[in-house]
Amino acid sequence: MIIGGPSSQLLGGRVAAALDEELALCEYSSFPDGEAYTQISSDLEEEITVVCSTPSDRDIIQLLQILDVLRGRRIDLVVPYFGYARQDKQFKPGEPLSARAMAVAIDAFLAEGSRVYTVNIHDRSVLNNFRHLATDLDAAPLLADEIRSMGLHDPVIISPDKGAIRMARAAAERIGVDYDYLEKTRHSGTVVSMAPKEIDASGRDVVVLDDMIATGGTMAQAISILRDNGARRVYLGSVHPVLTGSAVLKLCRAGVKAIIATDTLEKAVSTVSVAGLIAEALRS
Known part of the structure; x- marks a missing residue:
């Protein structure tokens, strides 16, 4: 089963088609106070892949909500565009390594045997912050x-x-x-x-x-x-x-x-799909 995050709905559908797997039905909305709401409506299958780029803080929150639903399951997590990856160095005292913080937060939800994939992440050293096998794909x-x-x-x-x-x-x-x-x-x-x-x-x-x-x-x-x-x-x-x-x-x-x-980000100029690249990595 493929779960497409809010910013990767089309890419999630393309990956599902490439693998001939079911695409989960999900709801992404907001409460009146602006807090994010996420629900996976489909019955969960045994093997699950999440495809979710994180270009905004809201996408990160909704990815964590998805992973909370899947807590305890071995999953494949694909983050085609990894937000905060450019904040991987400390230039002034008191600055956080935000790339590390994002990786650690995501990693905390992943069960043993899970795998992580990114696509042309800004600096591959960010992947060292995951306890699980993390691979950067080249588009x-x-x-x-x-x-x-x-x-x-x-x-x-x-x-x-x-x-x-x-x-x-x-x-x-x-x-x-x-x-x-x-x-x-x-x-x-x-x-x-x-x-x-x-x-x-x-x-x-x-x-x-x-x-x-x-x-x-x-x-x-x-x-x-x-x-x-x-x-x-x-x-x-x-x-x-x-x-x-x-x-x-x-x-x-x-x-x-x-x-x-x-x-990896769904814009009008996004004419080259990485779905095949992701599908090939998941098969192997």
Whole structure:
């Protein structure tokens, strides 16, 4: 049986279809005072998989409510987008490691033999906070295959910075194209330029690839710079399309040709499904 969390209802349905398993009927609503209400209406089967991204505090609460219903059962828990994963370091005294706090809270509900899966979590070290077997799945090959099918002109895949180049390299090597990263150069206290480190993108189709797009500010800057440098068309690829606030407007104003993302978060741009990736991991 597959249980889809409130932010993963479509993905839960796709995983259920891929595995030919029943999709549980659940109710997600609120009490008059705003507290979250969760009910699993279907009769529970012996083997259960929960698919639940946690992009908001409310999603975390409802995931814990689901796990409370399943307390004592061995389950497979899939958290495609793991909220708070970026808060994995302490920069100032008194700051919490929120990624650790989320992992420990979730882990407390899991019975012996349960397994945890994430998809391109911000830092895999977060998984060390689970007592149970925790595995991070890689959706970069799915994005690479989608990019390959787009018929781009002399494409190059670019990471927005050196720290995120691993995904760009993996996708580029799968397709057999060039890759690079954007390097910042500071000219003064207020003037900073950004350009590909080695590759000339002039006249080429460029795909800027990262694990997530949040506010869109950095990506919008990258698009503008690449277009000013002569890029033919600029696309964005992302596993997690967080896209908060006016992010899409920023990207469109900067001149993005299209945004390619997976359904770890269910947005209008989520055209690449990770359901098959999750189903394959669960089978194995």
